[in-house]
Amino acid sequence: xxxxxxxxxxxxxxxxxxxxxxxxxxxxxxxxxxxxxxxxxxxxxxxxxxxxxxxxxxxxxxxxxxxxxxxxxxxxxxxxxxxxxxxxxxxxxxxxxxxxxxxxxxxxxxxxxxxxxxxxxxxxxxxxxxxxxxxxxxxxxxxxxxxxxxxxxxxxxxxxxxxxxxxxxxxxxxxxxxxxxxxxxxxxxxxxxxxxxxxxxxxxxxxxxxxxxxxxxxxxxxxxxxxxxxxxxxxxxxxxxxxxxxxxxxxxxxxxxxxxxxxxxxxxxxxxxxxxxxxxxxxxxxxxxxxxxxxxxxxxxxxxxxxxxxxxxxxxxxxxxxxxxxxxxxxxxxxxxxxxxxxxxxxxxxxxxxxxxxxxxxxxxxxxxxxxxxxxxxxxxxxxxxxxxxxxxxxxxx
Numbered sequence: 075x076x077x078x079x080x081x082x083x084x085x086x087x088x089x090x091x092x093x094x095x096x097x098x099x100x101x102x103x104x105x106x107x108x109x110x111x112x113x114x115x116x117x118x119x120x121x122x123x124x125x126x127x128x129x130x131x132x133x134x135x136x137x138x139x140x141x142x143x144x145x146x147x148x149x150x151x152x153x154x155x156x157x158x159x160x161x162x163x164x165x166x167x168x169x170x171x172x173x174x175x176x177x178x179x180x181x182x183x184x185x186x187x188x189x190x191x192x193x194x195x196x197x198x199x200x201x202x203x204x205x206x207x208x209x210x211x212x213x214x215x216x217x218x219x220x221x222x223x224x225x226x227x228x229x230x231x232x233x234x235x236x237x238x239x240x241x242x243x244x245x246x247x248x249x250x251x252x253x254x255x256x257x258x259x260x261x262x263x264x265x266x267x268x269x270x271x272x273x274x275x276x277x278x279x280x281x282x283x284x285x286x287x288x289x290x291x292x293x294x295x296x297x298x299x300x301x302x303x304x305x306x307x308x309x310x311x312x313x314x315x316x317x318x319x320x321x322x323x324x325x326x327x328x329x330x331x332x333x334x335x336x337x338x339x340x341x342x343x344x345x346x347x348x349x350x351x352x353x354x355x356x357x358x359x360x361x362x363x364x365x366x367x368x369x370x371x372x373x374x375x376x377x378x379x380x381x382x383x384x385x386x387x388x389x390x391x392x393x394x395x396x397x398x399x400x401x402x403x404x405x406x407x408x409x410x411x412x413x414x415x416x417x418x419x420x421x422x423x424x425x426x427x428x429x430x431x432x433x434x435x436x437x438x439x440x441x442x443x444x445x446x447x448x449x450x451x452x453x454x455x456x457x458x459x460x461x462x463x464x465x466x467x468x469x470x471x472x
Contacts, residue, residue, distance in 0.1 A: 082094070087414025116355065167329065169235040169323075171236070176221075191213055191236065193232055240326065248361060250361045256292060262280045267463075273390075275388065303334070318336065340415070376437055381466050382430050384431060386458075398432075405451075407451045441471060
């Protein structure tokens with residue numbers, strides 16, 4: 075039974091359901107001291123940066139219960155080079171690739187392979203580090219941005235890989251280091267523009283489950299991707315406790331891994347929290363206790379969707395501080411729940427405070443019903459520069 079919830083640092087919506095604590099997500103020692111002082115029985119880590127930085131190791135060293143992978147295991151996300159090398163060594167299906175730290179070598183390889191080609195920043199850049207280059211001019215520009223101009227503030231290290239055909243899906247596997255339980259499949263819409271055009275983002279909308287992914291295909295993904303990845307991490311002394319999230323391309327040659335994440339995706343987390351029937355507190359504790367093999371994870375029937383409302387200009391420059399109205403009206407639409415992301419309260423008024431501002435979720439007996447409800451909710455929310463994709467889930471309805 076959960077009696078009290080604290081969220082650090084929180085946003086303009088979390089203080090409606092919990093107590094916001096003004097400690098940054100990367101202030102590990104302060105967070106651990108707070109957890110000890112308040113006798114907190116479980117800490118759940120959401121974002122990738124503190125995981126990559128070792129927040130779990132800090133808490134564990136103090137004997138504090140925390141859900142999420144250690145710094146060593148989080149390398150599966152924090153370093154593309156690490157994850158691609160692991161996949162190569164463990165025979166996990168993925169795109170052909172090479173790793174480069176020098177611009178000239180990377181440029182020569184791109185010209186050798188030709189377009190289309192994919193160029194990825196090695197480290198973490200909030201979902202914006204993959205450049206899908208359909209022409210050589212795009213590939214040249216990407217290499218210049220990443221390796222010479224360093225527009226993301228990154229190290230000049232890239233993974234260059236072959237372009238894969240097929241639709242993309244998200245797999246989430248709850249893991250206790252030994253056992254994994256796969257969640258229902260979901261599909262994110264990564265680009266800012268409709269019809270999958272434009273720059274990559276942290277995700278503009280998601281649907282779940284994906285009707286065309288069969289139980290047999292999911293079992294194959296578990297056997298050929300999830301289990302070997304967890305075994306490979308364990309072999310390297312980096313057992314993963316938390317969430318393993320492979321983003322896959324469903325190619326004509328079968329599922330192949332595009333990348334790994336070591337936490338919930340966003341906006342995937344929103345649809346999973348809507349579909350989840352089991353108690354999340356019990357689920358997280360089963361991971362930490364290593365008892366997933368006997369844990370019964372239950373799901374609600376139907377479909378869930380979540381659509382991002384972004385600030386105009388995202389994923390590049392955008393304004394902050396725009397007043398937000400209509401969330402209460404959106405909640406009058408059947409099954410709609412609005413999740414906050416880039417929001418804050420200024421003098422009691424809710425305003426925008428990020429690129430991805432809100433995530434409007436809905437459920438339905440059918441995917442179309444869920445989508446219709448979410449879009450109805452979206453129409454009731456207003457802020458200057460509101461932008462969203464109008465084609466979320468469209469391919470799955472055809």
